[in-house]
Amino acid sequence: MVKSTPRQIGGGRPREALVRRAKESIAKGSKSFSVASLLFDKTTRERAHLLYAWCRRCDDIADGQEAGFRNKSGELKLDTSSPMDRVEAIRILTNRALDGQPTADIAFDALGQVAAETGLTREMTDDVIDGFVLDAQEWRPRTEADLMRYCYHVAGAVGVMMARVMGIPADATETLDRACDLGLAFQLNNIARDIADDDAAGRCYLPEEWLAEMDIPPGQHMKPQYRKQLVKLTKRLVDSARLHDAAARVGAGRLRFRQRWAILSAANIYGAIGEEVERQAEFAWDHRVHTSTLDKIGHVIAALKETISGSFEPQVMPEFTRGRLMVMARMDGPIPDRPMTPLRDEGIRRKED
Structure with missing residues (x-):
């Protein structure tokens, strides 16, 4: 008789x-979120760091950046396995962690720990991992809807997980929707900032239809002669980010004081990235846009004032709701390594679609 491995949380x-180790990961990988997370209470901060460690490790494995080794001369040898193999490794390790099994990787064990404490589900992690599948398939967005589907996978779904980490119950649909909006806003600003870096890596998240509208040939958007058109497309990204950011702030009003302050601080910091990209216009990609420590402190102070006074209700809500994006994520295009799962009532309000 074969004995099953006993559950070992973490x-x-x-x-x-x-x-x-999770704290070390976030300090190295995201100074912006690291600053904002300091405003959480101790338990929430630790859980947020545990979740971040998994997200960061998945990114590194998917890109083949941290799954390699150094030879005797100290030269880093990156993982040469196929992108799809690396994503499959992410999914296997993630599922083991959620099942309470040891993974031999501390970041995945961290996920197992925080999932056990907060009720994170396999459906949630699958939504995130499916974003890595799209990249591994060298997928490109054709339409704005395609772009938003990708943003949902890599950031909106993470926002929902972060809300659960903060103690938001699974049936608090409105608040989870707004958490998704915040993730979408973050990702749209990141895409605007990283257009040049993504191009260097052979990726482009600007919809093909947008590029065609500006008469920019495929793969040519970073050429100097197209900078003015690129600035216009970037404004679309940043404007969309602002719309989702405004919606997210409504949800932040339902959080406890310290959580609200932390989330609004993060929103201010990431929003400033998009604003700076827009301000620098044609020069935005000559160097990587970032916010200084002094700027971050200013955004935290501004967030404190908004935490006390409250956020304004936006006049217009985003077109791409969490419910709509969840439907698209499961129905629009093949993701072969993940079986089709039935839609659940959680977060899906069919009247919106």
């Missing part, structure tokens, strides 16, 4: 060790 590692 891979059997001490929770404090997982939290310590």
Whole structure:
């Protein structure tokens, strides 16, 4: 008789060790979110760091950046396995972590720990991993809807997971919708900032229809002669980010004081990235746009004022709702390594679609 491996939350590692390594991961990988997370209460902050460690590790494995080794001369040898193989490894390790099995990878064990504490589900992690599948398939968005579907996978779904980490119940649909909006806003600003970096990596997240409208040939959008058109497309991204950001702030009003302050601080910091890209116009991609420490402090102070006074209700809500994007994520285009799952009532309000 074969014995099954007993459940070991966090891979059997001490929770404090997982939290310590997760804190190191976020300090290295995201100074913006690291600053905002300091405003959380201790438990929420630790759980947010545990979730971030998994997200960061998945990114690194998918890109083949941290799955390699150094030879005797110290040269880094990156993982040469296929992108789809790397995504499959992410999915296998993630599922083991959610099943309470050790993974031999501290970031995935961190996911197992925070999932056990907050009720994160396989459906949630699958939504995120499907974004890596799209990249592995060298997928490109054809329409704005395609772009928003991708943003849902890589950021909107993470926003929903972060809301659950903050203790938002699974049936608090409106608040989870707004958490998704915040993730979408973050990603749209990131795409605007990283157009040049993505092009260097052979990726483009600007919809083909947008490029065609501007008479920009495929793969040529970073050429100097198209900078003015690119500025116009970037404004579309940033304007869309503002719309989702405004919606997200409504949801932040339903959080506890420290959580609201942290989330609004993050929103201000990431929003400033998009605004700076827009301000620099044709020069925005000559260097990577970032916010200084002093700027971050200013955004945190502004967030405190909004936390106390409250956020304005937006006059227009975004067209691409979480419910609509979840339907698109499951119905629009093949993702062969994930079986089709039935839609659940959670977060899906069919009257919106």
